[in-house]
Amino acid sequence: MKCCVGMTVLIAALSPGLAASAADENADSQKQKELRPASERFASPDTDEIPDFRRLVVPVIGKLGCNSRACHGSFQGQGGFQLSLFGYDFKMDHDGLLERVDLETPADSYALHKATLDEPHRGGKRTEKGTWEYNVLLKWIAGGAKNVDLENSPTFERLEVTPSELRFSKAGETVQLKVVAVWSDGSREDVTCMCRFQSNDDQIADVSKTGEVVNQQAGDTHIVAFYDNGVQPIPVIRPVTDTVGEKYPKLATKTKIDGLVIEKLAKLGVVPSDVAGDTEFLRRVTLDMTGTLPTPQQIRDFVADANADKRARKINELLETPAYAAWWATRFADWTGNSDDQLNNVTPVRAQAAQDWYEWLRARVEKNVPYDRIVEGIVLAKGRQGDEDYLEYCASMSEIYQRNSEASYADRETMPHYWARNNFRQPEDRVIGFAYSFLGIRMQCAQCHKHPFDAWTMQDFHEFKNFFVHTTFRNSPGAREGAEKLVTDLGLDTKLRGNDLRRQITPLLAQGKVVPFDEVWTRKVEPARETNGNNRRRQQNNRGGNQPREARLLGESEATDLSQFEDPREPLMAWMRSNDLMAKALVNRVWAAYFNVGIVEPPDDMALANPPSNKPLLDYLTQGFIDSGYDLKWLHREIANSDTYQRTWVPNDSNHGDQRNFSHSIPRRIPAEVALDALVAATSADDEFGKMLTDVDRRSISIASAGSRYNENRQNYSLSVFGRSIRESNCDCDRSEQPSLLQTVFLQNDQDVYRLIDQGRGGWINQVASELGMRQTRTAGSAGNNSERQIARAETQIRQLKAELKKAKKADDEAEATKVARRLEFAEKQLARLTGVDKADDKASATAQSANDAEKIPDIIRRTYLRTVSREPSADELERTVAHVKSSENQLDGVRDVLWALINTKEFIVNH
Amino acid sequence: MARHRNCEGTSRRDFLKVGALGATGLTMSSYLRMVEAGQVKGGTARSAIFINLSGGPSHMDTFDLKPDAPDTHRGEFNPIDTNVPGIQISEHLPKLAKVQNLYTILRGVSHTLGAHRLGTEYVNTGNKPLPSIEYPGYGAVVSKELETAQDIPPFVAIPNSAQKPGFLGVRYAPLNTGSTPTAGQPYAVRGIELSGGLTINEVEKRQSLLKDLDSTFRSIEQDSQLIDGLDRFSQQAYYMITSKRSREAFDISREPSESAKLFGEDGFDQNCLLATRLVEAGTRFVTITLGGWDTHRDNWTVLKDRRLPILDSGLAGLLQALEMKGLLETTNVFVTGEFGRTPKINTERVGRDHYPRCMFMLMAGGGVKGGQVLGESNADATLPKDEVGYSPDDVAASMYYALGIDHQHEYHTNTGRPIMVVRNGNPIKELFA
Numbered sequence A: 001m002k003c004c005v006g007m008t009v010l011i012a013a014l015s016p017g018l019a020a021s022a023a024d025e026n027a028d029s030q031k032q033k034e035l036r037p038a039s040e041r042f043a044s045p046d047t048d049e050i051p052d053f054r055r056l057v058v059p060v061i062g063k064l065g066c067n068s069r070a071c072h073g074s075f076q077g078q079g080g081f082q083l084s085l086f087g088y089d090f091k092m093d094h095d096g097l098l099e100r101v102d103l104e105t106p107a108d109s110y111a112l113h114k115a116t117l118d119e120p121h122r123g124g125k126r127t128e129k130g131t132w133e134y135n136v137l138l139k140w141i142a143g144g145a146k147n148v149d150l151e152n153s154p155t156f157e158r159l160e161v162t163p164s165e166l167r168f169s170k171a172g173e174t175v176q177l178k179v180v181a182v183w184s185d186g187s188r189e190d191v192t193c194m195c196r197f198q199s200n201d202d203q204i205a206d207v208s209k210t211g212e213v214v215n216q217q218a219g220d221t222h223i224v225a226f227y228d229n230g231v232q233p234i235p236v237i238r239p240v241t242d243t244v245g246e247k248y249p250k251l252a253t254k255t256k257i258d259g260l261v262i263e264k265l266a267k268l269g270v271v272p273s274d275v276a277g278d279t280e281f282l283r284r285v286t287l288d289m290t291g292t293l294p295t296p297q298q299i300r301d302f303v304a305d306a307n308a309d310k311r312a313r314k315i316n317e318l319l320e321t322p323a324y325a326a327w328w329a330t331r332f333a334d335w336t337g338n339s340d341d342q343l344n345n346v347t348p349v350r351a352q353a354a355q356d357w358y359e360w361l362r363a364r365v366e367k368n369v370p371y372d373r374i375v376e377g378i379v380l381a382k383g384r385q386g387d388e389d390y391l392e393y394c395a396s397m398s399e400i401y402q403r404n405s406e407a408s409y410a411d412r413e414t415m416p417h418y419w420a421r422n423n424f425r426q427p428e429d430r431v432i433g434f435a436y437s438f439l440g441i442r443m444q445c446a447q448c449h450k451h452p453f454d455a456w457t458m459q460d461f462h463e464f465k466n467f468f469v470h471t472t473f474r475n476s477p478g479a480r481e482g483a484e485k486l487v488t489d490l491g492l493d494t495k496l497r498g499n500d501l502r503r504q505i506t507p508l509l510a511q512g513k514v515v516p517f518d519e520v521w522t523r524k525v526e527p528a529r530e531t532n533g534n535n536r537r538r539q540q541n542n543r544g545g546n547q548p549r550e551a552r553l554l555g556e557s558e559a560t561d562l563s564q565f566e567d568p569r570e571p572l573m574a575w576m577r578s579n580d581l582m583a584k585a586l587v588n589r590v591w592a593a594y595f596n597v598g599i600v601e602p603p604d605d606m607a608l609a610n611p612p613s614n615k616p617l618l619d620y621l622t623q624g625f626i627d628s629g630y631d632l633k634w635l636h637r638e639i640a641n642s643d644t645y646q647r648t649w650v651p652n653d654s655n656h657g658d659q660r661n662f663s664h665s666i667p668r669r670i671p672a673e674v675a676l677d678a679l680v681a682a683t684s685a686d687d688e689f690g691k692m693l694t695d696v697d698r699r700s701i702s703i704a705s706a707g708s709r710y711n712e713n714r715q716n717y718s719l720s721v722f723g724r725s726i727r728e729s730n731c732d733c734d735r736s737e738q739p740s741l742l743q744t745v746f747l748q749n750d751q752d753v754y755r756l757i758d759q760g761r762g763g764w765i766n767q768v769a770s771e772l773g774m775r776q777t778r779t780a781g782s783a784g785n786n787s788e789r790q791i792a793r794a795e796t797q798i799r800q801l802k803a804e805l806k807k808a809k810k811a812d813d814e815a816e817a818t819k820v821a822r823r824l825e826f827a828e829k830q831l832a833r834l835t836g837v838d839k840a841d842d843k844a845s846a847t848a849q850s851a852n853d854a855e856k857i858p859d860i861i862r863r864t865y866l867r868t869v870s871r872e873p874s875a876d877e878l879e880r881t882v883a884h885v886k887s888s889e890n891q892l893d894g895v896r897d898v899l900w901a902l903i904n905t906k907e908f909i910v911n912h
Numbered sequence B: 001m002a003r004h005r006n007c008e009g010t011s012r013r014d015f016l017k018v019g020a021l022g023a024t025g026l027t028m029s030s031y032l033r034m035v036e037a038g039q040v041k042g043g044t045a046r047s048a049i050f051i052n053l054s055g056g057p058s059h060m061d062t063f064d065l066k067p068d069a070p071d072t073h074r075g076e077f078n079p080i081d082t083n084v085p086g087i088q089i090s091e092h093l094p095k096l097a098k099v100q101n102l103y104t105i106l107r108g109v110s111h112t113l114g115a116h117r118l119g120t121e122y123v124n125t126g127n128k129p130l131p132s133i134e135y136p137g138y139g140a141v142v143s144k145e146l147e148t149a150q151d152i153p154p155f156v157a158i159p160n161s162a163q164k165p166g167f168l169g170v171r172y173a174p175l176n177t178g179s180t181p182t183a184g185q186p187y188a189v190r191g192i193e194l195s196g197g198l199t200i201n202e203v204e205k206r207q208s209l210l211k212d213l214d215s216t217f218r219s220i221e222q223d224s225q226l227i228d229g230l231d232r233f234s235q236q237a238y239y240m241i242t243s244k245r246s247r248e249a250f251d252i253s254r255e256p257s258e259s260a261k262l263f264g265e266d267g268f269d270q271n272c273l274l275a276t277r278l279v280e281a282g283t284r285f286v287t288i289t290l291g292g293w294d295t296h297r298d299n300w301t302v303l304k305d306r307r308l309p310i311l312d313s314g315l316a317g318l319l320q321a322l323e324m325k326g327l328l329e330t331t332n333v334f335v336t337g338e339f340g341r342t343p344k345i346n347t348e349r350v351g352r353d354h355y356p357r358c359m360f361m362l363m364a365g366g367g368v369k370g371g372q373v374l375g376e377s378n379a380d381a382t383l384p385k386d387e388v389g390y391s392p393d394d395v396a397a398s399m400y401y402a403l404g405i406d407h408q409h410e411y412h413t414n415t416g417r418p419i420m421v422v423r424n425g426n427p428i429k430e431l432f433a
Helices: A007-014 A053-063 A090-098 A110-115 A132-142 A256-268 A278-290 A296-304 A310-319 A322-336 A352-366 A371-379 A390-401 A427-439 A444-448 A458-467 A479-489 A498-510 A533-544 A570-578 A581-595 A615-627 A632-640 A672-682 A686-690 A714-721 A741-749 A751-757 A764-772 A785-810 A814-835 A839-846 A853-868 A875-887 A891-903 B012-022 B030-036 B094-098 B116-125 B138-145 B200-213 B225-242 B244-250 B267-281 B299-324 B392-402
Strands: A156-162 A174-176 A178-183 A188-190 A196-199 A205-207 A212-215 A219-227 A230-238 A471-473 A520-522 B047-053 B079-081 B088-090 B103-109 B155-158 B285-290 B331-337 B359-364 B410-412 B418-420
Touching: A053 A090, A053 A132, A110 A132, A156 A219, A156 A230, A178 A219, A196 A205, A205 A219, A212 A230, A219 A256, A256 A615, A278 A296, A278 A310, A278 A322, A278 A632, A296 A686, A296 A853, A310 A322, A310 A632, A322 A352, A322 A427, A322 A581, A322 A672, A352 A371, A371 A427, A371 A570, A371 A581, A390 A479, A390 A498, A427 A444, A427 A458, A427 A581, A444 A458, A570 A581, A581 A615, A581 A632, A615 A632, A672 A686, A672 A714, A672 A751, A672 A853, A672 A891, A686 A764, A714 A741, A741 A751, A741 B225, A751 A891, A764 A853, A764 A891, A785 A814, A853 A875, A853 A891, A875 A891, A875 B200, A891 B200, B047 B116, B047 B138, B047 B267, B047 B299, B047 B392, B079 B094, B094 B299, B103 B392, B116 B392, B138 B155, B138 B285, B138 B392, B155 B267, B200 B225, B225 B244, B244 B267, B267 B285, B267 B299, B285 B299, B299 B331, B331 B392, B359 B392
Parallel strands: B047 B285, B047 B331, B155 B285
Antiparallel strands: A156 A178, A174 A212, A178 A188, A196 A219, A205 A212, A219 A230, A471 A520, B079 B088, B103 B359, B331 B359, B410 B418
16 A cells, blocks of 8 residues: 655645635635535435445544444454544455445445444444435445555545635634545545544634534634544634734834744734843743853843843853753753663663763753754664774773773764663654654554544554664674673673673773673665565565565655665655754754743644644744754754743733743743752852852753652652653653642752751851851751751761870871871861851851841842842832841841742742 | 643643642542432542552462462461451461451452563553553542542652652652651651741741742733642642641651550551551552562561561551541552462572462452452462453452542543543452442
């Protein structure tokens, strides 16, 4: 069977402009004669037409609900009769039906009796005698109940829906859709009566089974028509205000993005919010771009900067920070599924593969390597590089894995760990994972049935799968002998396997020995030999077997001969560069990260039935990104410099209900890693806070891996509570940005948060204490028994060390004295850290609280606001908080309360 | 405006709404309403305690002994009589033998997943694991479906749990205690204790400051599910932190001696005690994990010296305490490992290996009639008798039945896929006879 729908064709079908309105009638005259609807042609059984199984019978049994999930579409069937779910397995459906028809006396067919309830039917009455649906089935049976001859029939090309866009002006208005199927021979048929219709939001527009659309509320959505393999969305819009057309204000459009967004908003009668002020913009852009809060100093500097281009300069500046690379590498690690759980035993050192993966990505984001080349480095990844043989490969990998090695995994050309994951070893898993990572599409549906919301069939899935079967992890040529030699050279038992072997070689690796590594490798596909009759059968078997020679790209009609390539994945990569799917998926995901929702939402569900909310916008960004040479920073700049991104979250009367059209900024909870880092920053002294953008290695935004070992780590409690991506199921929803009770409990009352607030030196409260000349009364030390014990222990140790020092000095043992003195110094520092005071603080605390401390409080409050919610307090807020501090018994405790309250405001945990 | 809608018609926005309210339990399944209206007969449970015997306990040495089996299979232990005539269990479970009337043994439960992770996911969700989806654990479903007082955590895991909220979302994740109480000592759980000298007064003072300051988004509460949800959580968290009831529920040192003395000093005993206190306070679902059952080596020594006495004491205490407090009628107790162990002894290591085809589970309370043995394994405990056994799905459906939750209720994943609470099981009617 040939492919039925070319991707290009489908995309073309989507692209005719949105110009047509409800009143628009297409010029029928130019088209080939169009078949009248089946409902008219079969209104009476007195017709000579024999219904086509594919064009009429399958759509009718779909329309009657026979092949639905609850009925015969169930994988277990119903009453021993199974139909393919969502159709498209013509053979299976035909075989099943054929057992239930009576070719001699068609009207006595069991299938018809069931459908009309002449026979008891658990599915109830589906139709009645004499209806056009009944007649279609009857006439098909009477015509010999033939299956479709797919090889020799025209293929399905597209659906044409009129009107191509619906514009309503009041509730209750109705429009009847007309759907025409166009086939490859140019034949056309009105298939409205056989279509399945769906509204993407029935609160805005409802659609009946016959394709009549009724407007409900104002807003915009899509109605989708389904027939055969066609999935055609039709935009529906009803302005939410009467500020449309002439009345719509003339708005400045700073960038192309703004123009395209406002074009859509104008149709909706939605006026966008104003551009946000400097502090709101700075907080948002710093969080989105670098996963970091701006420091009080950065905020004050930015606000004071009088240059007109300061926002663009800030954007450029942020894109050059290590935090940008660290944070966006984490996002790429989400999308590619970097998880320790899945990389178990991929390398001889535990957890190292996940680290490699992250570093490889981070280096590329940092150097702004074009996105298509990053993808290429994963899609075409293999263990050996260049001409390396197995032993050379092991030598270069071992070198990377040595302690303090200068070689870095990031320097490897490709990143094969992606292919080595446990959940990426089966070809089916690879199709699903690959489509998720790089195309943002969900192929899993098509593994078992026709994709209900997209063009993909099971056949598409399984023929596409063949690109992935030639790549293997482990057992590469030469590996067995090579590994045996290495193990022997290391003096180890060659019978050691798995964990036993790993345990032995890991320490040797650290010592600089060369040890065996497993590798990802690809088998070259041999060309087909000239065949004679005898071995043709074997050839054919081979095609469908483990080493298929052909594979078919999604949306292409012709198969690719894999034997023409060194690596059968090459045509896959070339295909990704030849169309815009890869660019579109990435552009949409990056957009979603900046705007809370994608232009296609969810961002990883690029299906025909889930169209973009603003197609021209998505197309513009996609093409621009490709034209820029897949320049990631171009994309970030393009987005962040737009007014659309810079708008305030404060809505106006016309746009407060908008969640999908980018008329204002949408408050969203900051991602887990960013949240934890923000807590750390907000509670740190100025010096520490100032390092956040550059010292990224200890930050949560640069944690390489995900996985259960990682998640169960107590230190990561907060990250799992805040929904850091688990990277398990090929879904962007593995990361949760939903709020939860546990998160709030954590922020309000968790020891980890108190420990941050009450940390000694390096903490904000400690800094405030020394500015006020006070002693930090409450420290992490006094907050829990644990720390009290630590302090007691440190004090005892100091006493003991002092005694030892005395003894050593007495004994004139200089070496011992130096050693003990060093330990003593360390212990004293430790104590100072635990109690949050050093000698200087002691001196300061000796001085009484001076009168001018009172004047210091408002300044401290201002800076506490800046470091948490990134703005100055309002006069009212300042008054309340200063009053709170002054009414506190201890002013430091008062400031502490304010810090606590601010990190517990929604404004803190929400990016806005 | 436009929102994403999945194939069965629930918009993502609706999910969020249900979710935000769900934690306070304003939603109730239609099934439950029918139960309340007397249209469907459900169990009588309002809460459940799930004990996960992690590692896979040997069925032949605990609740399904085969004293007449050949030496290659039989094992060292002998059966003893219980307080229910005709039912025998292992000699190393004497306390449980004395309360057999309170619980029912399911024998010949059978599945095919012999790996720890898969088996664990199966028995913690009632659904055979699929790579493409993460099923929610029982506790997530129960806390979504059943109403809980605002100051009481709906789902608590002691000290943590294999049960994940799955596609239902993190808001249905358990509150992990992260630790085990020590007998007789005051106990508090992470995040909801008042420690470091923090007093209610101080909490109230700072809370009122927070309320004063947290007004930036007041204008968009109506339009933003996030802002609305955060407000609710903030209140709930405050209730829990300041609620005496909630803190006291966790503090096992407050248990009256009459019931406290039913429990031994082991951590598992104390976890069981904590579970009864939480259920008493209104928590809907508690999980306790007791590991150490992966007895590939020295099966009998490990069981006799450690595992069985611990399980025996804690579980018997739990059942008796629930009964004493009048909570057994409203609390379903479900005990299981991820699989059984090979009937044929691994003589090399004196152990038994993973064996999912025949295992036991225990169930009590919430309408479950105690003192029964349901199901039966064949002569050498290798398969259910006549190969007709219960599946983990059936037992899961039974637990939901006891709780009045429709196990065929459908949820939708983020990808719009419809998923039943338990797809393939049916409640075991005999449990509720």
